[in-house]
Amino acid sequence: MCNLIFMKFHIISVGNELLSGRTLNTNLQTICNKLADIGCTVSRSYIVRDNCDEISWALNQAISADSDWIVLSGGLGPTYDDMTLSCTASTLNLPLELNEIALEMIIQRYTDLVSQNVIDSFSITDSRKKMAILPKNSTPLNNDVGTAPGVLIKYENKNIVCLPGVPKEMENILIHEVFPLIDYDKVDKVTSKVLYIDGITESELAPIIYEFVSTNDLYIKSHPQGITDGIYHIELVVSYQSKKFSESTINSIIEKLISSIKIHDNIRVKY
Amino acid sequence: MCNLIFMKFHIISVGNELLSGRTLNTNLQTICNKLADIGCTVSRSYIVRDNCDEISWALNQAISADSDWIVLSGGLGPTYDDMTLSCTASTLNLPLELNEIALEMIIQRYTDLVSQNVIDSFSITDSRKKMAILPKNSTPLNNDVGTAPGVLIKYENKNIVCLPGVPKEMENILIHEVFPLIDYDKVDKVTSKVLYIDGITESELAPIIYEFVSTNDLYIKSHPQGITDGIYHIELVVSYQSKKFSESTINSIIEKLISSIKIHDNIRVKY
Incomplete structure (x- = not known):
């Protein structure tokens, strides 16, 4: 954290x-x-x-x-x-x-x-x-x-x-x-990026997020958005300290997170 | 009160x-x-x-x-x-x-x-x-x-x-x-009526409301709504206990309140 x-x-x-x-x-x-x-x-x-x-x-x-x-x-x-x-x-x-x-x-x-x-x-x-x-x-x-x-x-x-x-x-x-x-x-500004994830339940995502925040220096919060057309939607807010993180560090962390989330083919992530 | x-x-x-x-x-x-x-x-x-x-x-x-x-x-x-x-x-x-x-x-x-x-x-x-x-x-x-x-x-x-x-x-x-x-x-239900008042400042209304709640068994709260076209607008929320107040009691109290508020001609009250 x-x-x-x-x-x-x-x-x-x-x-x-x-x-x-x-x-x-x-x-x-x-x-x-x-x-x-x-x-x-x-x-x-x-x-x-x-x-x-x-x-x-x-x-x-x-x-x-x-x-x-x-x-x-x-x-x-x-x-x-x-x-x-x-x-x-x-x-x-x-x-x-x-x-x-x-x-x-x-x-x-x-x-x-x-x-x-x-x-x-x-x-x-x-x-x-x-x-x-x-x-x-x-x-x-x-x-x-x-x-x-x-x-x-x-x-x-x-x-x-x-x-x-x-x-x-x-x-x-x-x-x-x-x-x-x-x-x-x-003061030191906190910046957040929001990821939109379709096709996975929050309970499937929970251990992945836990593992990720335990090994990376940031905070992630999930916001379930319910089910539309038979598909689960979740917003994931990833927050980090801006003075410490460069844009390239952030992007590589986000890519790593997306790879962790895509545990099966029908999960879509965008941000 | x-x-x-x-x-x-x-x-x-x-x-x-x-x-x-x-x-x-x-x-x-x-x-x-x-x-x-x-x-x-x-x-x-x-x-x-x-x-x-x-x-x-x-x-x-x-x-x-x-x-x-x-x-x-x-x-x-x-x-x-x-x-x-x-x-x-x-x-x-x-x-x-x-x-x-x-x-x-x-x-x-x-x-x-x-x-x-x-x-x-x-x-x-x-x-x-x-x-x-x-x-x-x-x-x-x-x-x-x-x-x-x-x-x-x-x-x-x-x-x-x-x-x-x-x-x-x-x-x-x-x-x-x-x-x-x-x-x-x-439990005992509280009912409210909202009055819309134009053409008086909240500070002019303040002593009138104070006098009214001191002598009547109810609660009044004013919500200033700002100035539009050069006229002050205020919402007044009058709350009372419904089991105790009949509709006719409420109406007579509201009429009395309106008379108190209309201290000059260009004040308009509606509810």
Whole structure:
């Protein structure tokens, strides 16, 4: 197996709608995809309800694990059940305070909405001010496409990031504000190739894969795709560390793997 | 707020592909949706890698919480990294043993595949037998659409269910094998209505919703949908306990809510 150097992330998704079945958690896949692209690993994910005890439980679990970054998404808005920041503050034993930079970001957002004629005028109500009340010593992160700023908290040797649950706002802050803060010296990209295999059952393939990963420095995962027209289909994802593997090494490993798999004539492999 | 009687579920999704961004966790939404339909609540969800320590961590957390049912999906197949059953056994301190009923289910599945000409013949290899090696005193659950049987383990006062990760297999066993085992006397269905609101910001709506849920026995969650053609759009999900609320009570509450929201003329509400 590969011995990879990873920057480790824990992801906490907050929201009743993710556990009622109403909302598909596309945010988690987006975060995992974007992090995989830059060579980071998501070690674990938690999905919790809009409940302070639950948010606190997840945060404590993520802190006590070997995470470098903890990303929470959801619960930054103006409504009564948006409680991520207040729960994070109480969990970390930090006081909440009005952050002037965050307040300025919110005022700028509403000023823009007035200039775009989306709203006629605005005042900074308690609900709007709530989005600028952050745990002490937080850094607000600019939200280009929505109102609630993201929040970065340095805690012990970890970075805790709170992002909105609205997908385009979450993604905007992740890419434009969080990614530039990651220490890329500590990450090493993992690359994958996908093989499509027809005509063999996963249970026939199992010992071949086991033998192969035991003697080669990579990771293989099989995904059975069911039976179509009386033929079994399997996807095989072969992952390796890109800095270590050259393109020719990868190709020769894949050829060796394909030879191992083709135990009878009617097995087809393509990639 | 409602004081609902719930049958509480914890869901554990197992699989590197769910944390690498490769696979969207539709299984979780399916399980949550199906459980919500029958009045059960998902209290919390964990997504972990194909790693025994991680599976064990999630299972221990779910056991120590106030769950009635714990559902694991993924990791029941024949390959080396399908380790849900062996990790569950070690976590619960139960020996693994060949379950004859599970083995019979697997033999029957391959016999069917031979009769359908999908495979020419079969033998019970170690990889195939692996899917019938279950924690002691488990009940195998029939899988109509795949090979690996589901597994039910009674542990203290909880039911632990292991389901395959392949979506149609997971859903088949959940509906046909698990649902008939749920004690419906202990569940009470929650019904929701969705209101679509145009022309008001979420921060203007926040104090109105807060006032409304403080004085009415229901739960309201707002989902901002962004700005289109210069107009704000928000979805409001109003949830209540169906056995308690009659249709006329619900309608009168919704009318009262709409009156509260229409604080100026250009706000439109429909449902």
